[in-house]
Amino acid sequence: MSGKRKQEVQRIKELESINLAREEVRDLVIATKKEVEKDNDLLAEQINNELKNYGIKSIDIVGAIGAGKTAILEKIGEKLSKKYRMLVICGDITTRVDADRIEQHNIDTVQINTGRECALNAYHIYQILKNLDLNNYNLIFIENVGNLICPSDFKLGTDKRLTVVSITEGEWVIEKHPMLFKMSDIAVINKIDLLERLGTDINKMIKDAKNINPDIKVITTSAKEGKNIDNLIEALEL
Amino acid sequence: MNKELKEIEKIISNVELNSQDQIQNLLNNFLKNHLKRSKIDDYIGDYPTFIEPVYLEDNVRIGDDVLLGPNVYVGNNVEINNYVEISNSIIFDNTKIGENIKLDNCIIGKNTSLYLKNINIENCVLIGNVITKKELYKIMFKFK
Numbered sequence: 474m475s476g477k478r479k480q481e482v483q484r485i486k487e488l489e490s491i492n493l494a495r496e497e498v499r500d501l502v503i504a505t506k507k508e509v510e511k512d513n514d515l516l517a518e519q520i521n522n523e524l525k526n527y528g529i530k531s532i533d534i535v536g537a538i539g540a541g542k543t544a545i546l547e548k549i550g551e552k553l554s555k556k557y558r559m560l561v562i563c564g565d566i567t568t569r570v571d572a573d574r575i576e577q578h579n580i581d582t583v584q585i586n587t588g589r590e591c592a593l594n595a596y597h598i599y600q601i602l603k604n605l606d607l608n609n610y611n612l613i614f615i616e617n618v619g620n621l622i623c624p625s626d627f628k629l630g631t632d633k634r635l636t637v638v639s640i641t642e643g644e645w646v647i648e649k650h651p652m653l654f655k656m657s658d659i660a661v662i663n664k665i666d667l668l669e670r671l672g673t674d675i676n677k678m679i680k681d682a683k684n685i686n687p688d689i690k691v692i693t694t695s696a697k698e699g700k701n702i703d704n705l706i707e708a709l710e711l
Numbered sequence: 712m713n714k715e716l717k718e719i720e721k722i723i724s725n726v727e728l729n730s731q732d733q734i735q736n737l738l739n740n741f742l743k744n745h746l747k748r749s750k751i752d753d754y755i756g757d758y759p760t761f762i763e764p765v766y767l768e769d770n771v772r773i774g775d776d777v778l779l780g781p782n783v784y785v786g787n788n789v790e791i792n793n794y795v796e797i798s799n800s801i802i803f804d805n806t807k808i809g810e811n812i813k814l815d816n817c818i819i820g821k822n823t824s825l826y827l828k829n830i831n832i833e834n835c836v837l838i839g840n841v842i843t844k845k846e847l848y849k850i851m852f853k854f855k
Contacts, residue, residue: 569749569763583781586751588758600762600798604781 513627516595520602520630527607530557531615532709533629535653536637537646538619541663543571544696545637545705546614550578552702553711557612562601564593564618571616581610592623595630612711625652633709639664640673647681654685659692659708666695712745712766716784720803723818723836731854734836738818742782742799749780756791762798774810786821816855 494502524531536542546561553559559580563572564587572582583601585593598615615631617624621638636657638646641664647654654660660682662675679691690708694701719737722729749763756773762780771785774793779785783797786804791797794811800818802808807824813831820838827842834855841847 567758584749584761584763586761586763588760590760597760597762600778601781604799 510626513595516599517628517630520595520598521632523602523607524613524630524632527610529607529611529613530711531613531631532633532635533615533617533631534635534637535617535621535624535657536619536661537621537639537642540619540637540639540642541661541694541696542616542619542637543574545661545663545694545702546575546616547578548696548699548702549614549706549709549711550575550580552706553612554578554580557711558610559612559614560605560610562593562598562613562615564597564616566591566618587618591618591620592627593617593629594627598629621646621650621653625656628656633658635659635661635709637661637663638678640668640671640675640678644674644677647678647685651685654682654689657686657689659690659705661705662691662693663696665693665700666698712741715741715745716801716803719801719818720821723820723838726836726852726854734818734854735816735834738799738801738816741784741801746782746784768804 534542534546550559561572561575561580561582562585563569563575563582564585565571566588567586569584572584576582585597585601587593593615615629634657636653638660640662647660662678665675668675675693682689682691692701692705692708694705696702719741722734722737726734746764746766749761750766751761753769754767754771754773757775759773759777759779765780765783767785768787770788772790774791774795776794777791778796780798782799785791785802786806788805789802790807792808792810795808796813799816800814802819803821805822806819807826808814809825810828812825812828815833817832817834818836820836823838824840825837825847826840827844827847830844830847834853836852836854837850839850841850
């Protein structure tokens with residue numbers, strides 16, 4: 474394949490739409506997309522085995538920008554940083570704002586700035602873990618890039634996936650984003666301290682999550698007030 | 712950091728006089744003990760992916776779909792082309808890295824140009840200008 478064509482395929486792959494591929498490269502684009510997904514899943518499995526060998530519990534957290542992923546992690550960190558040797562891997566398009574917030578709780582962090590990529594993938598995690606002494610940790614959180622769509626394409630090799638939404642996103646947010654809830658173990662509905670003021674139908678949100686994934690555990694929290702964080706920790710089996 | 716970089720530069724200017732272990736130890740020491748925080752706020756390019764720590768000096772040009780880190784130092788006036796991936800490495804000033812080159816655990820000396828494409832390079836010192844793989848293997852000093 475010529476360099477130019479390779480570049481073209483790469484561009485189309487980034488756009489994540491097979492429809493954009495010209496007829497003559499369509500097969501190639503589909504094959505490439507399948508390979509990428511397969512490679513990611515294999516690597517995710519390898520990561521999970523490696524973490525288990527070291528006795529490390531692992532959880533990844535996904536959710537939209539501003540849903541409260543970092544705030545929840547801060548509250549979990551406050552309660553668990555003495556019990557566990559924790560590492561938090563923070564994914565963001567740019568900046569290390571979240572990692573700096575978490576580090577204030579005496580927790581080690583690694584920041585990934587994904588630039589134009591809208592989610593972390595297993596290779597990012599593999600590169601980080603390969604260069605760390607895993608004996609130093611027994612609990613790893615991965616905070617994904619703020620996004621409710623792209624992370625559903627990439628498993629990261631963690632034991633559990635936690636999806637965070639907030640009532641400020643409206644009561645349709647779960648119904649509109651079924652993919653992530655299908656592949657999550659726990660759904661957190663955050664910012665319940667604003668419930669009275671906003672009047673969001675939280676029962677609909679809980680019902681939607683259960684309809685999409687009957688096995689999902691739903692926890693309502695207020696990270697700001699520290700409400701139900703203990704329930705969340707219990708659901709995470711930590 | 713500058714003191715350590717100067718020492719490494721001196722050592723790699725005459726690699727044969729130093730043991731392979733010595734070079735690996737110097738590289739490890741620099742990356743683990745002197746490169747603790749990132750500096751990625753000023754570069755010319757289109758939002759690459761960074762896994763910290765990555766330290767970029769001035770006037771670094773970065774192509775599309777580049778992944779830098781963890782543990783990467785990039786000197787002044789370095790040009791990194793599309794699809795390049797670099798980890799655990801020091802890239803000294805005025806260097807050019809060709810398209811789709813993957814570097815891990817390497818030291819690339821000042822004014823080096825790797826004009827070739829599509830190759831994985833690891834555990835070595837490279838100083839010089841190369842266009843072909845054959846030329847690359849000639850200047851390659853493996854330290855692991």
